[in-house]
Amino acid sequence: MKSKAVFYHAGCPVCISAEQGITAALDKQRFEVEVVHLGEDSSRLSDAENAGVKSVPALVIEGQAYHINHGADLSALK
Amino acid sequence: MKSKAVFYHAGCPVCISAEQGITAALDKQRFEVEVVHLGEDSSRLSDAENAGVKSVPALVIEGQAYHINHGADLSALK
Numbered sequence: 001m002k003s004k005a006v007f008y009h010a011g012c013p014v015c016i017s018a019e020q021g022i023t024a025a026l027d028k029q030r031f032e033v034e035v036v037h038l039g040e041d042s043s044r045l046s047d048a049e050n051a052g053v054k055s056v057p058a059l060v061i062e063g064q065a066y067h068i069n070h071g072a073d074l075s076a077l078k
Numbered sequence: 079m080k081s082k083a084v085f086y087h088a089g090c091p092v093c094i095s096a097e098q099g100i101t102a103a104l105d106k107q108r109f110e111v112e113v114v115h116l117g118e119d120s121s122r123l124s125d126a127e128n129a130g131v132k133s134v135p136a137l138v139i140e141g142q143a144y145h146i147n148h149g150a151d152l153s154a155l156k
Contacts, residue, residue: 003103005103021142022100025105025109025139027105027107028105030103059100061099061103062099064095064099066095066096066099066146066147067146067148068145069144069145070145
């Protein structure tokens with residue numbers, strides 16, 4: 001079974017760079033990757049917060065949050 | 079030919095988490111991954127700086143630096 005990876009972003013240039021650099025480089029044989037635009041889907045903000053996401057872009061792999069560079073704080077998206 | 083990915087770290091807990099989470103999740107079919115401990119190999123500090131690395135842990139993929147969470151500033155390793 002594949003592990004879950006969720007990339008949270010807000011469409012910012014830093015987010016796009018992280019998506020193209022890191023998220024695209026993940027092993028799709030082992031990870032099911034979901035991309036969530038928090039600016040367009042604010043219903044997922046609580047999921048992000050519960051996973052420990054403080055800013056975007058962030059990648060949550062197996063429940064662990066990794067903030068990649070810094071585009072915007074989560075609080076700015078509410 | 080595989081692309082190059084270099085993970086710079088300093089042995090800190092945040093670094094180890096990022097290595098186990100992100101670096102381990104990269105597609106090894108497409109990326110040749112090198113792990114560099116800047117605390118033990120300070121000769122690589124200039125490589126990291128030239129790639130735009132400001133803090134560790136950081137992953138440089140195809141010349142682009144991605145800072146993953148924050149363990150220590152590069153300046154603290156000199």
